[in-house]
Amino acid sequence: MASSPTSLTSLDEITESVVTKLGHPEPPLEAEELVRGLVLELADHDLLLIEDDGDDPTARFAESDDALRDALRHVVSEDMQGWVPPAQVTGADLLAAAQRHRVTSVLATKRSHLALPSASEEKLETTYRQESAAIRLLEKELIEAVDTLPRAGIRVLALEGLALAVQAHGHVTARGTDDHDLLVAPGDLEGALEVLTALGWQPGLGFPAPDRTGQWNSFVRDYSEMPLTRRGSVIDLRWRIARRGRASVGFDELWERRSSVMVGLVEVPTLSSYDALVHALDRATSNHPSRMRDLLDVWLLAARASTWQEADPLLSTAHLSVVGEAVRAFGMPKDASAAVHEAARLAGIQVTTGE
Structure with a gap:
């Protein structure tokens, strides 16, 4: 019989627990970004239930996924004008979505088509390397x-x-x-x-x-x-x-x-x-x-x-x-x-x- 999903309270708690046990990742990677991607994968497989603490993480995931889809649509169109993330999605959110959906390399090889914040561009380049x-x-x-x-x-x-x-x-x-x-x-x-x-x-x-x-x-x-x-x-x-x-x-x-x-x-x-x-x-x-x-x-x-x-x-x-x-x-x-x-x-x- 399958076990019941584990109930957790917040992304911050999960991140804090992971950092306490494993330490911070090498810069420019960020702990919250990496943990967020793992949380979504586990939630997709019904292994985690995420409680709403006022900042609905699933809504943030949906927004960043929509932005990622739009970014991919832009880069395959060969439009050379730099694509800018929507205001409600940070560069870190976009890269976390790319990691979840395993398209980081796609964005990296088309990064000349994107207008990302400098920190996110550096992070994308580092991950790609x-x-x-x-x-x-x-x-x-x-x-x-x-x-x-x-x-x-x-x-x-x-x-x-x-x-x-x-x-x-x-x-x-x-x-x-x-x-x-x-x-x-x-x-x-x-x-x-x-x-x-x-x-x-x-x-x-x-x-x-x-x-x-x-x-x-x-x-x-x-x-x-x-x-x-x-x-x-x-x-x-x-x-x-x-x-x-x-x-x-x-x-x-x-x-x-x-x-x-x-x-x-x-x-x-x-x-x-x-x-x-x-x-x-x-x-x-x-x-x-x-x-x-x-x-x-x-x-x-x-x-x-x-x-x-x-x-x-x-x-x-x-x-x-x-x-x-x-x-x-x-x-x-x-x-x-x-x-x-x-x-x-x-x-x-x-x-x-x-x-």
Whole structure:
């Protein structure tokens, strides 16, 4: 039985308790800003209840989320005029919202489009440098994996993460990520696991070994991924992509129409733009803290005419609804496809092109 959410009284109390135990973060980061982001994530998962002490924190979160959405809409429009936060939202509130929704890197790479207070601009730059340093380590790990697996005769597609950052956002550090997702054919799963294990990646406790027993076979049949860890990093090794409301697409089909992106100096195989869009649509139908980032992924992929030329552009009603939501959030893309216009129409959105 699930435990009841813990009831806390105020953001100030939580912050004070965290600072007492852990100390203040390194400047220019602020304790209240960091704690606020964590509180919202816990509240989103019904693990915390926030009592109203006269300053409704949920209202502040809503205001900063709205401002963040507006800022993202501005930067994807390529309007070079500096976007200014609304009066009721501080620069710290905006950056806390960006951290909650995991779009700090997006704002940082487009910071020339923003007119933030100097302290917030410095904080954004500092956070981005820290995230970029972590990304460089992930970059080396991904290159190692996609170089070693093919040498063993194993085809691999990089999903989400760094590959999607390049594919949708244009640069490896422009999206932010903290793990790897690698897809292999089901028949190559055991070989891929052997190769990655030799590189130091280890399955978590409780996962069966590939010994062709009934337990392993049942695991491969009933599940679609296995997490592997190495020195704090994670690879989600997948052997199928489950799609909401439809049968999963076979690896051979995805491989046949694959695309590739440059990560460092290495060409990394990934999903076609259309398959990446469908995958992003599936992620965006889940309500979790990074959903605004997922919606932005959808918008960026759907905005490209080439995306709709790669495969049959037949989307489910649920997927069209998410495309419509992305248009509502970030505007109608220039030269949008008929499918995007149809999604906007079904969502009842009155828009003009070229926003």
